[in-house]
Amino acid sequence: MLLETASALAVAGATADTLHLHAALVPQSLVAALSEVARSPRSDSGYRVLKGILSEFPDPGPTPSSWKSADHERTREFDLAFALIASVFGKPFGWKSQQDGRLVHNIVPTQGQETMQVGGSSTVRLEWHTEDSYHPDRPELLLLACVRNPDDIGTDIASVRRADLSEADIALLSTTPVLIExxxxxxxxxxxGQGDEGKMTTLWQTEDGLCMRFDPPYTRLPEDAPELCAAWRRLSESLDQAGMTVAGQPGDIVVVDNDVAAHARRPFQARYDGTDRWLKRILVRGEWKRPEAELGERGYGQVQIGPHPSLRSAG
Ligand SMILES: O=C(O)CCC(=O)C(=O)O
Ligand SMILES: [Fe+2]
Structure with missing residues (x-):
């Protein structure tokens, strides 16, 4: 029913970016069926896989050479179905300054970005990070849909709840602020100067367990804080120990709880011939509580497109 609904939405003129305006065309029975599978991974593992949920969609042709050159028409129905599923999980959104403000991001290896700490990199390890750590309204969920992955390149996922951390390190990382850019x-x-001078804490406790905000390549630690640096290093190492590699296959969606788990990716060699790994990504807001201190953060003036209403609450 996902393929039929996505086709009907496309015929009606909808795209993933305007799905929220066409919600009336989404059958309630589909929302109900998806609500059964689209449960947030609020568990200690910090992720879950929706195996093959988009596998009925045809191969959309060659992998684009960058997000900029993606032909949105070729994946219009896949993107609509992905956005529909994301909208059952929560409230999807994009960032005005990221991938032209689109809801569905294309994550593909990109020439010139090989060694950067961004989704388009390849030959370096993409280090552990929680998504958009710099922002108080970052996604609670990160959805990665696999279009193509012929070389089985996985996403590494590590839950802070499975990290072997001492009480002393948890206390230090919960109280010593850092600046994430x-x-x-x-x-x-x-x-x-648009940031919030180092008030962000790496860990916090919630009713259902420890949560994390962590993006080492983009973080400035306070000067003269050797204990914090050491605790940070131990956090990274314990994520290495706790991490799992999840290699999605075409049609799979990997759902990452962005407050519980960090993600990373090992180095790989891109071919840039249209056969490279191709993921789609949607960011989703949930309902969960973050530290009150975050409410005052300015988020570097970054503007969201959305969040759009969840289909689940409509149904
Ligand atoms: O390529 C991956 O497996 C993950 C890339 C990433 O960090 C992201 O899309 O947010
Ligand atoms: Fe990421």
Missing amino acids: PDDSYAGSWSE
Whole structure:
């Protein structure tokens, strides 16, 4: 029913970006069926896989050479179905300054970005990070849909709840503030001084367990804080120990709880011939509580497109 509904939505003129305006065309029976599978991974593992949920969609042709050159018409129905599923999980949104403000991001290896800490990199390890850590309204869920993955390149996922951390490290990382800046996919859209001078904490406790906000390549640690640096290093190492590699196959969606698990990716060699790995990504807001101190953060002036209403609450 996903394929039929996506086709009907496309015929009606909808795209993933305007799905929220066409919600009346989504059958309630589909929302109900998806609500059964679309449960947030609020478990200690921090992720879940919706195996083959988009596998009925045809191969959309060659992998684009960058997000900029993706032909949105070729994946219009796949993107609509992905956005529909994301909208059952929660409230999907995009960032005005990321991938032209689109809801569905294309994550493909990109020439010139090989060694950067962004989704388009390849020959370096993409280090552990929680998505959009710099922002108080970052996604609670990160959805990665696999279009193509012929070389079985996985996403590494590590839950802070499975990290072997001492009480002393948890206490230090929960109280010592750091400054997290936007990553290089936001280049040119912010300037120094728009941040919140180092009030962000790496860990916090919630009723159902420990949560994390962690993006080492883009973080400034306070000067003269050797204990914090050491605790940070131990956090990274314990994520290495706790991490799992999840290699999606075409049609799979990997759902990552962005407050519980960090993600990363090992280096790989891109071919740039249209056969490379191709993921689609949607960011989703949930209902969960973050530290009150975050409410005062300015988020470097970054503007969201959405969040759009969840289909689940409509149904
Ligand atoms: O390529 C991957 O497996 C993950 C890339 C990533 O960090 C992201 O899309 O947010
Ligand atoms: Fe990421």
